[in-house]
Amino acid sequence: MFATTKVFLRDFWALTEPYWKSEERWRSGALLVVIVGMQLGLVGINVIFNEWYKNFYNALQSKDFAAFTRLIMWFSGIAAVYIVVGVYQNYLQQMLQIRWRRWLTERYIARWMEHRAYYRLQIAGDGTDNPDQRIAEDVNSYISSSLSLALGLLNAVVTLVSFAAILWGLSGSIDVAGIGVPGYMLWAALLYAIVGTWLMNRIGRPLIRLNFMQQRYEANFRYSLVRLRENAEGVALYGGESQEARGFGHRFADVVANWWAIMRRTKRMNWFASGYGQIAIIFPFVVGAPRYFTGAIQLGGLMQTVSAFGHVQNALSWFVNAYSGIADWKATVDRLTSFERKLEELATLGQGELVRTEGPAGSAIKIAGLGLSIPNGRELLRDLSLELRPGSRTLVTGPSGSGKSTLFRALGGLWPYAKGALTFPAGERLLFLPQKPYLPIATLRATIAYPDAPEVYGDQKILAALADCGLEQFAARLDEDQNWAQIMSPGEQQRLAVARALLVAPRWLFLDEATSALDEAAEAELYKLLVARLPATAIVSIAHKPALAAFHDRSLVFVGGGVLKSAPGLDLQPAAAR
Numbered sequence: 226m227f228a229t230t231k232v233f234l235r236d237f238w239a240l241t242e243p244y245w246k247s248e249e250r251w252r253s254g255a256l257l258v259v260i261v262g263m264q265l266g267l268v269g270i271n272v273i274f275n276e277w278y279k280n281f282y283n284a285l286q287s288k289d290f291a292a293f294t295r296l297i298m299w300f301s302g303i304a305a306v307y308i309v310v311g312v313y314q315n316y317l318q319q320m321l322q323i324r325w326r327r328w329l330t331e332r333y334i335a336r337w338m339e340h341r342a343y344y345r346l347q348i349a350g351d352g353t354d355n356p357d358q359r360i361a362e363d364v365n366s367y368i369s370s371s372l373s374l375a376l377g378l379l380n381a382v383v384t385l386v387s388f389a390a391i392l393w394g395l396s397g398s399i400d401v402a403g404i405g406v407p408g409y410m411l412w413a414a415l416l417y418a419i420v421g422t423w424l425m426n427r428i429g430r431p432l433i434r435l436n437f438m439q440q441r442y443e444a445n446f447r448y449s450l451v452r453l454r455e456n457a458e459g460v461a462l463y464g465g466e467s468q469e470a471r472g473f474g475h476r477f478a479d480v481v482a483n484w485w486a487i488m489r490r491t492k493r494m495n496w497f498a499s500g501y502g503q504i505a506i507i508f509p510f511v512v513g514a515p516r517y518f519t520g521a522i523q524l525g526g527l528m529q530t531v532s533a534f535g536h537v538q539n540a541l542s543w544f545v546n547a548y549s550g551i552a553d554w555k556a557t558v559d560r561l562t563s564f565e566r567k568l569e570e571l572a573t574l575g576q577g578e579l580v581r582t583e584g585p586a587g588s589a590i591k592i593a594g595l596g597l598s599i600p601n602g603r604e605l606l607r608d609l610s611l612e613l614r615p616g617s618r619t620l621v622t623g624p625s626g627s628g629k630s631t632l633f634r635a636l637g638g639l640w641p642y643a644k645g646a647l648t649f650p651a652g653e654r655l656l657f658l659p660q661k662p663y664l665p666i667a668t669l670r671a672t673i674a675y676p677d678a679p680e681v682y683g684d685q686k687i688l689a690a691l692a693d694c695g696l697e698q699f700a701a702r703l704d705e706d707q708n709w710a711q712i713m714s715p716g717e718q719q720r721l722a723v724a725r726a727l728l729v730a731p732r733w734l735f736l737d738e739a740t741s742a743l744d745e746a747a748e749a750e751l752y753k754l755l756v757a758r759l760p761a762t763a764i765v766s767i768a769h770k771p772a773l774a775a776f777h778d779r780s781l782v783f784v785g786g787g788v789l790k791s792a793p794g795l796d797l798q799p800a801a802a803r
Contacts, residue, residue: 233555236562241371249328256321263314264376268383270307271536275391277303278532283525318372325368333360336568344639345571348600355444359564363440363557370554374547381543388536395522395530396513410534413512418541421501425545429494429552435487437556442479449476457711494548501545509534571641578644579635583651589614590636590733590763595645597631605631608645611781615650615732618756618764620774623783629767633657633735656731658739662722664710670703673724682728690724693754695747715742723751727758734759736766745772752776 245254277300284292337343337356346356389411396410453460453469460469509531517527539546584591590613597606605628613619621629634640636647637657649655664672670679673687688700696717710718719742726734734755740748749772755764756776766773774780 233558237371237558240367240558240561240565243332244325244328247328249324253321253324256317256324260314260317260321260376261379263310263317264380265383266310267307267314268380268387270303270310271384272387272391273303275388275529275532275536279525279529281525282528283523286524318376322368322372325372326365329364329368330360333364333564340572341639342568342571345574345641346567349567349571349574355441355448356564358440358444358447359560363560363564366557367554367561370550370557374550374554377547378543381540384536385540388533388540392530392533392537395526395533410509410512410530411537413508414534414537414541417505417508418538418545421497421542422544424497425494425501425548428497429490429548432487432490432494432549432552433555435483435490436553437559439480439483439487440556440560442476442483446473446476446480449473455710491549498545501542505535505538505542509538574641580646581638582646582648584648586651586653587615588648588650590650591646591648592636593646593648595632595635595647596643597628597635597640598642599631600642606783613733613763613765616761616763617779618777619766619779619781620777621765621767621781621783622769627783629783630737633737633765633767636735650732653732654729655733655735656726656729657735658722658726658737660738660741661715662718662739664708664713664718664721666706666708668704668706669699669709672709673721674728675725677729686728690727693727693758694720694724694751696720696724716747719743720751723755726755730759730762732762734762734764736764736768738767738769741768741770745770748773749776 244250277296280292281296281300283289284296337360343356392411392414393407396407449472460466510527513522513527513530513534516522516530517524522530544551579595592612593610595606595609596604598604605626609632621632623629631640635643637655663675665675667675668679670684670687673679673690674682679687684703687703691697691700709721713721719740722739740751743751748770752773753776755762764777766777
């Protein structure tokens with residue numbers, strides 16, 4: 226267990242250290258110092274209250290009204306200070322929490338985007354689930370729990386040190402089997418807390434794993450609901466409501482089953498914690514009663530002793546009281562740690578196996594010894610070498626699964642399971658149009674210009690591109706902020722993607738069945754438009770419709786994992802077919 230705890234603390238520090246060494250360290254460090262100072266101040270006020278208890282109950286016992294009135298006024302002033310310090314300590318803690326969350330969220334988003342890790346996580350398929358939840362929820366939970374538990378532990382330690390000395394002095398000595406035991410109430414509190422902590426750990430340890438799985442099941446269920454919303458039309462056309470409901474039922478069953486396990490485990494913990502807490506109320510009276518009834522201390526002394534005992538016992542029982550929070554915190558840290566490790570792994574995946582270099586501007590794209598495989602290791606393509614010339618128009622055909630789209634992914638820098646060498650002309654833009662265009666939730670103006678800002682082109686060019694691609698009906702809706710993927714038909718979405726190509730006017734345009742949702746006449750119109758408006762652009766198209774061959778002057782045919790034939794002009798060296 227010690228080794229496991231050591232590994233966990235090392236992982237926790239690896240998550241925490243970067244923030245406290247960042248540019249935020251001075252301001253957040255000062256904020257933390259103030260928060261800790263306030264925490265210590267609250268402990269100090271509790272020490273003052275402990276002395277107040279003695280004087281107050283002694284005044285009651287002696288029926289000293291003047292002392293009683295003075296102590297009530299004194300209490301009011303101390304309580305007011307306590308409230309002000311407590312409120313502002315919580316406020317500053319929340320301030321530190323949101324600063325830390327903002328920094329860490331920005332860091333994770335940057336790392337998620339870097340090296341296209343967001344895409345690689347999708348194809349890795351190794352169970353690194355729900356990165357969106359880890360960034361949006363786990364980061365917040367990790368920070369809030371870390372601050373809360375750390376300050377709680379600090380409070381427990383300082384309280385223990387402060388009140389242990391007080392309790393030692395108040396306890397006096399008691400004879401046990403003829404042996405005098407000094408500070409016996411302190412030893413009683415220590416023994417009580419040690420036994421309680423050991424038992425709570427035995428009862429609650431499985432809760433850590435259960436909380437980890439609960440977060441996963443909840444995220445999977447939520448993601449399946451989002452998927453239905455994103456694909457509502459497809460499900461409706463298939464009439465797949467019963468199948469979707471069945472899938473929701475299975476995922477929610479995991480949520481419920483794991484929740485029942487958490488409930489059962491939490492019930493056991495609550496049984497123990499409730500009994501432990503209730504016994505702790507009466508325990509110091511029982512232990513302190515002998516000195517009171519022998520006259521060694523007055524009622525005020527007994528109440529001060531009980532108060533000090535309670536503070537010591539609570540401090541020593543911090544682990545017992547915080548166990549559920551610790552279990553949830555550890556599950557969150559484990560999820561973020563595994564996410565960190567996966568991002569680091571993806572950053573180096575395939576590194577050095579596919580070499581990308583730049584050639585002179587205006588030169589060809591050169592592919593040398595390219596090999597492609599899928600994550601399980603099966604080869605799609607082996608040792609492909611060819612040149613794509615500037616201004617050429619190449620049609621890529623072949624059966625599904627032969628590697629056509631994966632070739633495009635490799636050229637676009639997406640596919641990590643590749644080796645060989647690629648050379649691109651310097652400073653020339655490549656644009657890829659997939660079969661299903663990506664339409665962000667934004668204004669139509671921003672959607673058309675994506676991934677550039679609409680200001681780069683201006684409304685006049687955007688409207689012209691819409692008209693050229695047969696989308697005039699949307700011209701008056703440039704300022705509407707919508708989920709355009711749910712408003713436009715698949716064919717309209719592909720027309721919009723072609724409008725993007727007209728705006729960008731790249732030197733190299735790759736279309737992966739980018740017009741497949743259109744009829745042949747509409748496809749022909751769009752290809753005529755691309756050829757006429759982008760005469761200097763090299764076009765490489767993956768397509769299955771024979772009619773599109775008329776708009777290309779070269780062809781590349783994939784069959785069975787290899788390139789079997791090509792037209793002259795591609796400078797193709799045959800790839801080894803499997």
